[in-house]
Amino acid sequence: MTAAGKPAARTASGFPYRLVATDLDGTLIRSDGTVSARTRAALTAAQAAGAAHLVVTGRSVPWTRHVLDDLGYTGLAVCGQGAQIYDAGEHRMLTSITLDRTTAQRSVARLEHELGPLWIAASRDGLDGEVLVDPAGFDTTTKGPLTVRACTDRGELWSEPVNKLYLRHPSLSDDDLTRAAHDLVGAAVGVVMAGPGTVELLPLGLTKATGLSLAGRRLGVRGPEAIAFGDMPNDIPMFAWAAHGVAMAGAHPDLLAVADEVTAGNDADGIAKVLERLLA
DSSP states (O other), X not given: OOOTTOOOOOOTTSOXXXXXXXXXXXXXXXXXXXXXXXXXXHHHHHHHTTOEEEEEOXXXXXXXXXHHHHHTOOSEEEEGXXXXXXXXXXXXXXXXOOBOHHHHHHXXXXXXXXXXXXXXXXXXXXXXXXXXXXXXXXXXXXXXTBOEEEOOOHHHHTSSOEEXXXXXXXXXXXXXXXXXXXXXXXTTSEEEEEETXXXXXXXXXXXXXXXHHHHHHHHTOOGGGEEEEEOSGGGHHHHHHSSEEEEETTOOHHHHTTOSEEEXXXXXXXXXXXXXXXXX
């Protein structure tokens, strides 16, 4: 959210920001999994005007790489809710923060003691980290290059480093599960709702703003020089970091409450419409 005294520094071309940070799902990517030609053109024009484009996504690197390759994206990307900084041009992981597995196990046990059985999935760390999922509550279809594997042995979830856990509950809504998890284990782990059926446990204190700050430092860009686009509660810290936060139409009410501006949806070139106005 824009704060008084946080003016953006214009580029030499007059474009008011030096960084355009975009979420992927529900924001940059359309419902069919593509990025429109109009949005691609607007991002290219913003870059030509002196602004870097930075993808900031809850997806882990293995689930993000093919999207970046399709875009011809060669810059840095913030993945895994801020846990991973990925160099798309070199196909190299620069930083990666993992979730303490003992803390994660204890948190899951506390949640299940209070809420009843949960469906759990674990995102393993690394460039090729697979996702282990409880087949009773998660789709086991492999998504692009991301390997999704059914796991019925809870012990296997903790056998290798993980960057986050996904939680689902048989009857609680995503918002209700998120609130309950915040209340019960929020002092030990981060809790965020990143999309439909996507309640996540993260390392405590980790947010998209964490990764944005690290990537921005590498790029020589600060928050007051950035505009950010998103659609879900996990984008709230990103909006707080950036000078200007733009929510997509249909965004989660919690994000709309802190957005500086609301644009059209991801299927209606919402990012392009804002960038074209700024470029003009």
